[in-house]
């Protein structure tokens with residue numbers, strides 16, 4: 171799955187988790203929490219939505235991998251490839 | 257295994273927990289003793305008229321731009337929109353003490369200005385108190401107990417101002433008599449004064465129906481008239497949930513919104529419960545239906561918290577009802593409510609639960625008659641012509657609350673000792689709602705969400 175596709179998935183999820191967040195101008199290399207004012211509950215929900223939609227398990231210690239859209243793409247790429255291939 | 261999670265109670269906290277869990281694919285079943293949802297904040301129909309059991313105000317109201325307070329947070333967590341609750345803000349409310357009244361709105365600055373006008377010497381002190389409250393970290397789960405009265409005395413010099421702040425805050429969420437834990441005070445202060453009051457035009461049914469619809473659409477199961485009789489325990493865990501009639505259900509985790517003491521009574525091995533942990537603060541509320549809206553009869557406040565002397569006593573009274581203080585609520589005094597077909601005036605007083613619980617049928621009815629007369633006399637202070645417009649009334653008492661929610665003593669705010677982490681002596685049994693410690697409609701919803709997140713979803 172391409173990086174852009176993964177970024178779109180994350181933005182889609184943010185639109186559900188935090189419908190009042192402004193997702194149209196999100197920068198790929200800046201921490202999502204700094205741009206979008208997501209709290210820890212919202213953040214847990216991004217992880218939960220990934221599990222719900224794509225059956226991806228993300229251990230707590232790896233949450234920092236989801237800090238920016240770029241890091242999401244790098245971290246989730248192989249995981250999404252594994253589930254879509256399966 | 258029948259379910260991943262069984263939730264006891266379809267009140268605000270149980271429904272909120274249920275939505276979170278079902279949405280994320282858990283197999284959830286809510287067991288509700290009653291035939292109606294909503295618990296302490298339900299609704300009913302009587303003689304062709306819709307009533308709310310308890311709704312005065314949905315607290316914590318903030319405008320659409322705000323994101324980081326309880327109301328927007330819980331809407332996000334439940335995947336609901338602001339429209340689902342249809343909240344209409346209040347115009348203003350009042351705290352009335354002898355010779356002084358304070359007016360507040362959904363903008364804290366109005367209260368700050370009114371305090372400065374009525375208590376000029378306290379203006380700076382009160383502002384400092386507001387800053388202290390704003391900066392107080394209310395997310396700490398288990399802080400040590402701090403007395404609110406002592407803390408307030410450190411900021412304010414006018415004893416009556418202390419009492420005037422305690423009156424609405426204790427009425428809207430203190431399980432403790434006489435004083436309260438500072439953390440609880442801070443949470444309620446913010447929910448009333450920093451955020452504010454609102455109401456759905458259709459009353460609480462709007463909220464409950466939105467919750468039930470959401471829960472069902474996520475695949476959650478709801479079993480009404482299914483009263484939990486017992487929890488079978490082995491190896492420090494709930495092994496099965498037994499409902500009246502004997503059916504046994506098995507789940508990995510059980511969340512109970514029935515109250516701490518009430519839940520312990522389901523378990524044969526429960527630890528002993530100190531008497532001071534059993535809640536006893538309860539209320540009598542009279543609801544009068546009028547053929548005109550109170551605002552057309554000269555009464556425009558959404559809520560009035562009144563106290564007839566300079567000191568405020570918040571405790572279970574000796575007599576059936578303590579009429580020296582109370583809360584007056586007019587649902588039509590919210591924005592967008594001017595076309596309500598009939599007026600309502602509700603008045604709440606502190607009550608002695610033993611007196612109402614133990615009265616025989618004749619005495620119970622006599623009390624109700626006597627207090628309806630007393631109610632009219634007091635209501636004339638707000639709506640002088642109330643007798644000319646009175647159509648009918650209903651009254652609920654500690655006995656009613658007990659009958660519909662099974663809360664011991666009809667104690668609306670549950671046990672004075674809260675268990676904020678939701679834990680019990682059993683590894684897979686957790687409390688949510690009132691006895692976890694977040695109170696009121698918004699508090700209970702947030703409690704269900706928090707406990708579901710903390711003990712089920714984050715644990716996976």
Ligand SMILES: Cc1cc2nc3c(=O)[nH]c(=O)nc-3n(C[C@H](O)[C@H](O)[C@H](O)COP(=O)(O)OP(=O)(O)OC[C@H]3O[C@@H](n4cnc5c(N)ncnc54)[C@H](O)[C@@H]3O)c2cc1C
Pocket residue numbers: 264265266267268269270287288289290293294295296297309310311312313314315482483484485513514518539541657660661662668688689690691695696697698700
């Ligand atoms: C008169 C009154 C007025 C109020 N006004 C307001 C207000 O204006 N604004 C506000 O924010 N809050 C108000 N509140 C407070 C608010 O209603 C409560 O804090 C909140 O609803 C508590 O929700 P809960 O989920 O903790 O508990 P509950 O609503 O009590 O839910 C517990 C549920 O568990 C069920 N249950 C109990 N035992 C069993 C069993 N053995 N088996 C199965 N089910 C069981 C009960 O039937 C109940 O439905 C008011 C309360 C009252 C009584």
